[in-house]
Amino acid sequence: xxxxxxxxxxxxxxPLAHIRQIPGVQGVVSALYDVPVGDAWPRARLERLGADxxxxxxxxxxxxxxPVHEDIKLGxxxxxxxxxxxxxxxxxxxxxxxxxxxxxxxxxxDWLRTDLAMxxxxxxTALAYDDRALARMDLSRGTGDLPGWAAAYGAGELQALLxxxxxxxxxxxxxxxxxxxxxxxxxxEESGVRMAIHPDDPxxxxxxxxxxxxxxxxxxRLVRLVDRPANGVTFCTGSLGALxxxxxxxxxxxxxEMGRIHFAHCRNVRVTGERQFHExxxxxxxGGVDLGEVxxxxxxxxxxxxxxxxxxxxxxGERGRPGYxxxxxxxxxxxxxxxxxxxxxxxxx
Numbered sequence: 001x002x003x004x005x006x007x008x009x010x011x012x013x014x015p016l017a018h019i020r021q022i023p024g025v026q027g028v029v030s031a032l033y034d035v036p037v038g039d040a041w042p043r044a045r046l047e048r049l050g051a052d053x054x055x056x057x058x059x060x061x062x063x064x065x066x067p068v069h070e071d072i073k074l075g076x077x078x079x080x081x082x083x084x085x086x087x088x089x090x091x092x093x094x095x096x097x098x099x100x101x102x103x104x105x106x107x108x109x110d111w112l113r114t115d116l117a118m119x120x121x122x123x124x125t126a127l128a129y130d131d132r133a134l135a136r137m138d139l140s141r142g143t144g145d146l147p148g149w150a151a152a153y154g155a156g157e158l159q160a161l162l163x164x165x166x167x168x169x170x171x172x173x174x175x176x177x178x179x180x181x182x183x184x185x186x187x188x189e190e191s192g193v194r195m196a197i198h199p200d201d202p203x204x205x206x207x208x209x210x211x212x213x214x215x216x217x218x219x220x221r222l223v224r225l226v227d228r229p230a231n232g233v234t235f236c237t238g239s240l241g242a243l244x245x246x247x248x249x250x251x252x253x254x255x256x257e258m259g260r261i262h263f264a265h266c267r268n269v270r271v272t273g274e275r276q277f278h279e280x281x282x283x284x285x286x287g288g289v290d291l292g293e294v295x296x297x298x299x300x301x302x303x304x305x306x307x308x309x310x311x312x313x314x315x316x317g318e319r320g321r322p323g324y325x326x327x328x329x330x331x332x333x334x335x336x337x338x339x340x341x342x343x344x345x346x347x348x349x
Contacts, residue, residue: 001264001298001340002026003333004061004308006324009033009049014326016056022330024337027061027306028053029102038069040088047096061306062263063093064102065198068180073107074164075176083180087187094191100263100306101188102234104198105177107168107209108153108161111201111239116322117314118278124313127323129202129242131275139207162207170210174221177212181226189230194305196232196262197222201239203246204275214243216251223260235298236265238310241289242277249293256301264298266291266336267310279311279323282332292339299343309333 004027005019011033019025030049032041050060066089072079093101104110114137118128139162140155153161168176181195188195203214212218219233233255240246255261268280268287280287312328314320 001303001305001307002061003337004029004306005329005333006030006064006308007053008321008324010052012324013320014324016053016058018326020057022333025333026058028058029062029064029306029308030060031063031065037067038071038082038085040085041066041092043092043095046092046098050096050098060096060098062100062102062196062308063098066090066101066103068103068105070108070161072180073105073173073176074168075172075179079176079179080183083183086180087184090184090188090193091191094188094193097192099192100194100196102196102198102263104200105173105180105213106200106211107165107173108158109206109209112206113322115278120278120280120313124315124328126279126313127311128278129276130273134206162209165209168210170212173210173212174225177222178225181231185226185228185231189228194230194232194262196234198234198265199236199239201236201242202275202277203239203243214240215246216254219251219255223255223258229259232260232262234263234265235261235294236267236310237289237291237294238265238267238269238279241269241287242271244271244288248289249297252294252297253301256298256303259302261298261301261303262305264303264305264307265310266294266307267312267332279313281313281328282309282335291336292343295336295339296343299340307336309336 003025005025006029035041053060069082072082113127113129114133115128117125199213200211205211268282268289269277270280270287271277284290284292309329309332311323314325315328318325318327
């Protein structure tokens with residue numbers, strides 16, 4: 001296992017020099033955030049991003065993510081052209097030695113919260129979700145401030161997308177995911193890139209849109225769609241942990257034994273009601289996820305890939321991108337390394 005840290009490029013208020021100072025962090029998780037969704041990524045720009053990270057004493061370990069165009073998820077006639085562009089981006093990753101691609105297949109919205117700064121008793125703030133609050137949100141004006149960061153939609157475009165998805169139920173979305181993976185996974189395998197799908201966040205349908213990567217059986221089905229080693233998952237303890245029925249250590253052990261966990265996102269959540277949760281500090285005692293047992297399962301099944309502390313709280317007066325401040329994620333990185341070292345009997349990573 002090696003520890004990584006997400007960086008949103010030159011516009012990120014957290015400089016690479018500060019990430020370099022977090023003990024044990026070796027890799028950076030980043031992307032070309034300004035390339036239009038559906039376009040092939042220019043190899044030269046991806047190479048330049050990697051060079052900037054190398055110059056800071058780190059390496060570009062994971063691309064998170066190359067967004068999947070909605071036409072692919074909807075199964076529209078343009079999807080094969082867009083998939084070809086996607087494959088070109090994957091090939092560029094492989095040529096540059098970037099081995100892991102984290103992506104998702106969530107319709108319209110990326111990860112979503114209803115409160116980006118919920119006050120906690122200790123004075124920090126955290127990301128939170130409440131299905132009742134979501135039901136009160138008005139989408140007639142577009143996505144507004146909702147944190148679907150891969151794309152923003154105006155009112156008309158959003159309503160057209162929502163209307164198009166009325167004909168796409170969960171099974172049809174599975175078909176469209178299979179069509180995508182059947183074409184992309186062989187290219188990834190040839191390029192030395194491991195595909196790591198991110199679970200849906202939150203792990204249930206929102207705004208009437210299907211979500212299909214939510215539970216253990218969903219992840220099992222995903223890896224069987226294209227049963228090749230390059231087709232795997234990002235094991236996100238926060239996304240999966242928001243659904244109390246998910247037995248995370250058992251899921252990590254099963255997928256780990258299959259060799260299909262290519263990336264690990266580690267954070268903690270506390271479920272406070274039906275489809276209601278908020279994020280917490282990383283230690284197991286602070287939330288509902290037993291990160292010690294999850295990491296034990298990863299260790300026991302030989303996980304040697306990248307891991308990153310996922311969302312953090314805003315602490316110590318920090319202001320910045322919700323969920324992506326420096327301080328709490330740095331604490332999470334050192335906590336995860338301490339757990340891992342303890343599991344390995346003090347032997348380090």
